[in-house]
Amino acid sequence: MTIRYGVVGAGWISQIAFLPGVDVTGNSKTTALVSGNRDASERLAEFYDIEHTFTYDQYDEMLAADVVDAVYIALPNSMHADYAIRAAKAGKHVIVEKPLAISAAECRAMIEAAEAAGVYLMTAYRLHNEPGTVHALELIRSGAIGDPRVFSSVFSFQAGPDNHRLKASHWGGPLQDIGIYCVNAVRHIFADEPVEVTAVRNQTDDPRFSEVEETFAATMMFPKGRVAQFVASFGAEQLDTYRISGTEGDIAVECAYDFQSPTIVRLTRGAEVIEHVFEKTDQFAGQTAYFSDCITAGVAPEACGEEGLADVEILLALEEAVKTGTAQKIELDQRRRHPDATMVRRFAPTGRRLMV
Structure with a gap:
C-alpha cells in the first residue's frame, strides 16, 4: 500500500x-x-x-x-x-x-x-527512526555505561538573517528550533521526564537577533539526581553533539542532530574505546x-502528539525560567514508549533534489 x-x-x-x-x-x-x-x-x-x-x-x-x-x-x-x-x-x-x-x-x-x-x-x-540514535539508546539500556547520570549537549549554527526562525511572531529562536532536539534526546536517554528547569539567554548587538536571543542555555533536573545541560545557539559555528556520562563509562554522539551527516557513536569504558561510524541514511x-x-x-x-506536547511544555517552562529568573517545576506523565530497533528505517540518501 x-x-x-x-x-x-x-x-x-x-x-x-x-x-x-x-x-x-x-x-x-x-x-x-x-x-x-x-x-x-x-x-x-x-x-x-x-x-x-x-x-x-x-x-x-x-x-x-x-x-x-x-x-x-x-x-x-x-x-x-x-x-x-x-x-x-x-x-x-x-x-x-x-x-x-x-x-x-x-x-x-x-x-x-x-x-x-x-x-x-x-x-x-x-531521529527516532535513525540507526545511530537508537544504537546509543540501546547501549544505555543494556547497562554499557552503568547508570546514566549526566547529559550535556551543544547544538549551534549560523542562522541567516532572513530565516523565519528569527521571528518572535512565529515563536522562533534557538530554543524552539534546535534546543528542542536536546530536550527530546535526553528524555529518552534517561527514560524519564524533567522535574525542574532553569535557564539563561544572551543579548547581543547583532541585528539578526533583534527579536530572539542568539544563545539559550538550560539546566534540567531529573528524578534520581540526574542532570542535563544544553546550549542552543544561532550565532556559533555548526556543532551538534551530546555526551552521556554514567557510573561506569560514557557515550559521545557526534553529528547527533544533523540529517546530512553520518552519526558517530563512541563508547568509552576505562581504556576501552569503541567507535561506530554509521552509514549515512536518508532520515x-x-x-x-x-x-x-x-x-x-x-x-x-x-512520536505521537503527546510526545510533541511534552517537549512544548518543557520549552514553555524554560522560557518562564528565563523570564522570571527562577527555577520552574514540571509535572509530566511518564512516556510508555521510547525509540527502539523496530522503528529504525534505513534508506540510502538520494542526490536527486531540486532547490528553487
Missing part, C-alpha cells in the same frame, strides 16, 4: 529533505503540494511528478478531494495547529514539524482533533516510511 502525502509548505526543509526522501521509501508518494509560490510549486511538481498543486487558500479544497491520505506540515510554528486541525477534521493523517505548536493548548487541540477523527498525529522526530525517508507503515498497519506512531 502506498500512502499519498500532501506537503504543506514548500520551503527549505521540504525541498532539501522531505520531497527527495519520500521518493525512495517505496511505500509513500507526494501527490499534492500546497505553497504560496506558484512558480516554485509548478517546478517542484514537475520535477517530482506531483499531480496536484494548491495555494494556501485552496487548502480545504485539497483536503476535501481524494488526492492525499496524509499531510506533512512544514510551516512556521505559529501555523502548525490551524493546518493540522483542519487536516485531521478532514480525515487525513498528520505529521508536523517540531515544535508541534506554540502552546500546550494548541497541542492538546491537535491531539483531540486527531483522536476525534480517528487519524494519527505524529511529531516529526526523524526523512526513514521517518516517512515509518509513519506510512503505522498508517497501513493501524498502529499509532511512537
Whole structure:
C-alpha cells in the first residue's frame, strides 16, 4: 500500500529533505503540494511528478478531494495547529514539524482533533527512526555505561538573517528550533521526564537577533539526581553533539542532530574505546516510511502528539525560567514508549533534489 502525502509548505526543509526522501521509501508518494509560490510549486511538481498543486487558500479544497491520505506540515510554528486541525477534521493523517505548536493548548487541540477523527498525529522526530540514535539508546539500556547520570549537549549554527526562525511572531529562536532536539534526546536517554528547569539567554548587538536571543542555555533536573545541560545557539559555528556520562563509562554522539551527516557513536569504558561510524541514511525517508507503515498497519506512531506536547511544555517552562529568573517545576506523565530497533528505517540518501 502506498500512502499519498500532501506537503504543506514548500520551503527549505521540504525541498532539501522531505520531497527527495519520500521518493525512495517505496511505500509513500507526494501527490499534492500546497505553497504560496506558484512558480516554485509548478517546478517542484514537475520535477517530482506531483499531480496536484494548491495555494494556501485552496487548502480545504485539497483536503476535501481524494488526492492525499496524509499531510506533512512544514510551516512556521505559529501555523502548525490551524493546518493540522483542519487536516485531521478532514480525515487525513498528520505529521508536523517540531515544535508541534506554540502552546500546550494548541497541542492538546491537535491531539483531540486527531483522536476525534480517528487519524494519527505524529511529531516529526526523524531521529527516532535513525540507526545511530537508537544504537546509543540501546547501549544505555543494556547497562554499557552503568547508570546514566549526566547529559550535556551543544547544538549551534549560523542562522541567516532572513530565516523565519528569527521571528518572535512565529515563536522562533534557538530554543524552539534546535534546543528542542536536546530536550527530546535526553528524555529518552534517561527514560524519564524533567522535574525542574532553569535557564539563561544572551543579548547581543547583532541585528539578526533583534527579536530572539542568539544563545539559550538550560539546566534540567531529573528524578534520581540526574542532570542535563544544553546550549542552543544561532550565532556559533555548526556543532551538534551530546555526551552521556554514567557510573561506569560514557557515550559521545557526534553529528547527533544533523540529517546530512553520518552519526558517530563512541563508547568509552576505562581504556576501552569503541567507535561506530554509521552509514549515512536518508532520515526523512526513514521517518516517512515509518509513519506510512503505522498508517497501513493501524498502529499509532511512537512520536505521537503527546510526545510533541511534552517537549512544548518543557520549552514553555524554560522560557518562564528565563523570564522570571527562577527555577520552574514540571509535572509530566511518564512516556510508555521510547525509540527502539523496530522503528529504525534505513534508506540510502538520494542526490536527486531540486532547490528553487
